Amino acid sequence: MISSSTSKRRRLRPAANRWWNQPDQFDWLSGYLHARGLAPATRRLMAVISSALVLMAFGVLGSRDEHPVLTYTVAAAAAIAGIGYGTLWLRRWPTRRQSLMMGMVGGSMIAVGSGMQTEPVVALMGCTGLVVTGGYLAFFHNTKAVLFNFAVAATVGTYCALRVFETYDDRASALAGLWLIIELNLAVPLAIQTVVRTMGADVVRSDHDALTGLLNRRGFYERASSLLTSPAADSDLIVVMIDLDAFKRLNDTYGHLAGDQALAAVGWALRKASPGSAVIGRTGGEEFLLIDILPVAQAEALPDELCAAIAALPHPVTASVGAAVVRGLPQSDAPAVIEALTRTADATMYEAKRSGGNQALIRRVSPLFQN
Incomplete structure (x- = not known):
């Protein structure tokens, strides 16, 4: 017979794994x-917030008499990190990797600066600053990053609490300070x-098409706008319009269930045939849109690959595919750029449809939106 404690552990283990992963x-x-x-x-x-690391550079200078080389090294590193990260945020939105490094480096700098404080109580109080980087990592990143920050906070907090105890022989204050650091x-x-x-789950549900799992129209245009903030040197911005051929006839001949199955299969085929960076949406009944920033050769090949992937499905369905491609990343208003390229892709798709369907056409657009 399985004990209640064993049963409880078995229920908690999957939840812990989901949280960790x-x-x-x-x-x-x-x-x-x-x-x-x-x-x-x-x-x-x-x-x-990032620039506040510069203040820490001045804060550690109080220990220069005891550790001059280390003090000036940490102060210089904190100043460089604060100025660098602050400038990056002012210039553009960072990449995911840059953002993660900001949080982890910032937390590590706060920990080192706190540990170097000559006054033990000030050092212990300084450890509470790690809640800022912990909150940032929780907001933008994952559990592993949050626990890294917590491990740093607990380690330096324990060290500073021991210093308080050794200096003032005050166990209560040392334990209270350490508990505050761990709790915060x-x-x-975690909160x-x-x-x-929770908010992300609601956003995902509201932004996705229930049948295909792709983004709906609203979700597509929102994600497409954010895509244009990414660097795009020596790359093409491509918008692809996909419209299924004679889809009404498929519904009339085989029934709407078969039509739904075909649409779901098309959604799966588009995800499989597209690069992982692509933003894909179902924007109409049998109409799909894709946008991505790709190397030139990959962008040129993508429309034909999407058309072939749909034709290869075990469903009586083909597609007319039209693509609009522009070199580089236009610097104008993102929604206006996407709308203009979508119109061009739509017109190109109709050319493919009038030519018999089950084919892809691509039109290269002059970079009219460049400043």
């Missing part, structure tokens, strides 16, 4: 902030992570 949420959250016009304000806020750096990030994950 939660994916990084930087991409969808960045897209959400860009789509709702919150990215500029977020960048300015993050620039201010565990409870606050932020829970809220953001």
Whole structure:
């Protein structure tokens, strides 16, 4: 007979595994902030927070008499990190890797700066600053990053608490300070992570087409706008319009269930045939849109590959595919650029349809939107 404690452990283990393996949420959250016009304000806020590392550079100078080389090295590193990260946030939205490094490097710098403080009580109080980087990592990244920050906070907090105890022989204050550090750096990030994950689940459900699992029209245009914030040197911006051929006849001949099965299969085929960076949406009954930033050769080949992937499905369905391609990343208003390229892709798709369907045509657009 299985004991109640064993049964409880078995129920908790899958939940713990899901929590530990939660994916990084930087991409969808960045897209959400860009789509709702919150990215500029977020960048300015993050620039201010990142630049605060410069203040830490001055804070550690008090220990220069004891450790001059280490003090000036840490101070210089903190100043460079603060100025560099603040400038990056002011110039553009960082990549996921850059964002993760900001949080982890920032937390490590705060930990080192706190440990170097000559006054033990100030050092212990300084450890609470790690809740800022922990909250940031919880907001934008995953459980592993949050626990890394917590491990750093717990380690340096323990060291600083021991210094308080040894200096003042005050066990109560040392334990209280350590408990505050552990509580803040565990409870606050986990609370932020829970809220953001819940919000993310609602956003995903509201932005996706239930039948195909692709983005719906609103979700597509929101994610497409955020895609244009990525670097695109020596690459093409491509918008692909896909419309299924004679889809009404398929519904009339085989029934709407067969039509739904075909649409779901097309969604799967588009995901499989597209690069992982592509934003794909079902924007109409049998109409699909894709946008991506790709190397030139890959962009040129993609429309034919999508057309062939649909034709190869075990369903009586083919597609007319039209693509609009522009070199580089236009610097104008993102929604206007996407709308213009979508119109061109749509017109090109209809050319393919009038030519008999089950084919792909591509039209290269002059970079009219470049400043």
